[in-house]
Amino acid sequence: MTVTGAEATADKRWRLRAVPDAWYIVNYMVQYASAHLDASFAALSDSTRRGVLEQLGREEASITDLADRFHMTLTGMRKHVGVLEQAGLVVTEKVGRVRTCRIGARRLEEVAEWIERYHQLWDARFGELDQVIEELKQKEKSDGRKKTK
Numbered sequence: 001m002t003v004t005g006a007e008a009t010a011d012k013r014w015r016l017r018a019v020p021d022a023w024y025i026v027n028y029m030v031q032y033a034s035a036h037l038d039a040s041f042a043a044l045s046d047s048t049r050r051g052v053l054e055q056l057g058r059e060e061a062s063i064t065d066l067a068d069r070f071h072m073t074l075t076g077m078r079k080h081v082g083v084l085e086q087a088g089l090v091v092t093e094k095v096g097r098v099r100t101c102r103i104g105a106r107r108l109e110e111v112a113e114w115i116e117r118y119h120q121l122w123d124a125r126f127g128e129l130d131q132v133i134e135e136l137k138q139k140e141k142s143d144g145r146k147k148t149k
Helices: 005-018 021-044 047-058 063-069 074-086 109-148
Strands: 090-095 098-103
Touching: 021 047, 021 074, 021 109, 047 063, 047 074, 047 090, 047 098, 063 074, 063 098, 074 090
Parallel strands: none
Antiparallel strands: 090 098
16 A cells, blocks of 8 residues: 555654654743743834833833833834733733833843854854864965965
């Protein structure tokens, strides 16, 4: 009996579902950690939200103050703050009619760690590239000397 591509794919899906529940927990944890990082980068992708984080790094502010500072409507600023809050970068607290914002406990450590890993990776790669270029320059110099003799 020959198994077609579609049947093989269906067979793989069935086998994945048959894996013990522990697989799903591990897979869920990877997706969960990635979701936090994705939410942080999505929140940081907007210049207004980056400006809000910068402002809140200096001092706490109400949504009204932030809206005035960024020349926005309250609704627009609430949406921006909501995205930052969902990413864990900002915490809000409502006292009476005023919602005050401050930097969240998670801050940007997770994002900074991710960036630092890639910074180290690329720094090492550029170091290796510099070494290859230097070797090529040395070889070129020595080849030039041999030809002039």
